[in-house]
Amino acid sequence: MLQIPTLDSTTKLGCLHLGQSKFFWFRNEDTDHVKVSWIESGGKKQSMELLLSGKEGPEENADNVGLFQFHKNRQKAVVGMRTSEEEIKSTLESIDFSTVSSSIKALSEDLRGQAMLAFNPEHYKRWGCHYLPSLARAHELQICNNFKDTGVQQYGGAKFCEIRDEIDDLFCGLPAPVPTPRLSSFVSKGGVMPPARVISMAAYNSSANPCFHSHASVALRSGGFCQMRHLKPGNQIRLSNLYNEKEMSASYATIQGIVETVQPCGFAQLVKVGDLLVTPYHPIRCEDESKSRWVFPVDLAEPRLYPCSAVFSLLLDRGHCITVDGIDSVTLGHDAGKGSLLYHPFFGNSVAIRSALFSKFGRSSGLIRVKGTTRDVSTGLVNGFEAYDNRINNVDSASFATMMHQGLLARVYQQSSIPVELYTR
Numbered sequence: 001m002l003q004i005p006t007l008d009s010t011t012k013l014g015c016l017h018l019g020q021s022k023f024f025w026f027r028n029e030d031t032d033h034v035k036v037s038w039i040e041s042g043g044k045k046q047s048m049e050l051l052l053s054g055k056e057g058p059e060e061n062a063d064n065v066g067l068f069q070f071h072k073n074r075q076k077a078v079v080g081m082r083t084s085e086e087e088i089k090s091t092l093e094s095i096d097f098s099t100v101s102s103s104i105k106a107l108s109e110d111l112r113g114q115a116m117l118a119f120n121p122e123h124y125k126r127w128g129c130h131y132l133p134s135l136a137r138a139h140e141l142q143i144c145n146n147f148k149d150t151g152v153q154q155y156g157g158a159k160f161c162e163i164r165d166e167i168d169d170l171f172c173g174l175p176a177p178v179p180t181p182r183l184s185s186f187v188s189k190g191g192v193m194p195p196a197r198v199i200s201m202a203a204y205n206s207s208a209n210p211c212f213h214s215h216a217s218v219a220l221r222s223g224g225f226c227q228m229r230h231l232k233p234g235n236q237i238r239l240s241n242l243y244n245e246k247e248m249s250a251s252y253a254t255i256q257g258i259v260e261t262v263q264p265c266g267f268a269q270l271v272k273v274g275d276l277l278v279t280p281y282h283p284i285r286c287e288d289e290s291k292s293r294w295v296f297p298v299d300l301a302e303p304r305l306y307p308c309s310a311v312f313s314l315l316l317d318r319g320h321c322i323t324v325d326g327i328d329s330v331t332l333g334h335d336a337g338k339g340s341l342l343y344h345p346f347f348g349n350s351v352a353i354r355s356a357l358f359s360k361f362g363r364s365s366g367l368i369r370v371k372g373t374t375r376d377v378s379t380g381l382v383n384g385f386e387a388y389d390n391r392i393n394n395v396d397s398a399s400f401a402t403m404m405h406q407g408l409l410a411r412v413y414q415q416s417s418i419p420v421e422l423y424t425r
Helices: 065-081 085-093 102-118 121-141 158-173 350-361 397-405 408-413
Strands: 002-004 009-011 033-039 045-051 217-219 225-227 236-238 252-262 267-273 276-278 284-288 291-295 304-307 310-316 321-324 327-330 367-375 382-387
Touching (some): 065 102, 065 121, 102 121, 236 321, 276 327, 350 382
Parallel strands (some): 252 367
Antiparallel strands (some): 002 033, 236 252, 267 276, 267 304, 284 327, 367 382
């Protein structure tokens, strides 16, 4: 409890965290001296007298204006997450993004992303009712409670960040849990395979790697279909009928770049929608009661680990909406606007994507092999791709087939409780 008798004010401090400052502002009309008193956890009373250097509020103090605006919007965000989607929209509309700090931009990513999506009635019943209170509480107490939400990554002192990183390294280095083996046999094509063993726990803590399984197929302009792994820059592929209805003159597009994200352990976390295997948060078009809408695959089915040597993403010269294994999906750099489920400040930004790919990797081949994504150190947002080190051993399809033939893979699969379906064509 923080008491300021000279201002007739009492404020609850809440939790204090090592190495992390906590800020309070009080209106001061007519005094240059302020006495602050507090009671420590053991009951010991402490006090301090402060000589104020000026009477201007944080709105007028240039050194504090950014900090004040962040905490002001943080409090509004907490109210919005506990109230309604309209409150969140109102908070976002009140922010001038041309002048705000990186802290406010990170906070806004939380608001316009999962927080707004969580208010959807269907999502709210499933996970939003738990997610929103958790995120609101984290911002209210200024604590980092997960590794995913951008806004909370800025909380925590140096010691916390050091311990967090050490724990993260330990977690990623752990072997997968090995439950009691279950007796089950290998099932032939079209059946269900016993769950696969994860090479390490890092598989559960990896960054987003879009988009499609290497065996996913698209229609070529010349006729027939081609799997992602066999596509080449310069190939012309057909755009989806959804796009053709709007742009009848553009029934096809030319591939300008292909991003191959290698999966060194031979597995990827994917969602199966119809015949398509796609990463959990890559938008797809869903037909629902004679209506079509954009959704995340994770909202339709549970992500599972599938045998996969790489996932592929495409950069097209136009269109940016293709049909993959019968499912409409967007490609990199589609430039969907804010407020759309398709919106993403990096994957959906054609300028950012081209800069990240061609400035770093060059245009010589157009086929770019990457390890994963990189993130901005200040905001935590995805801002590029990390080059793949070819010295890393990979599980190729030939080795995978040999393991299956020898029955080795089936025995390994029996040692894990992770749901996995064998992907076959």
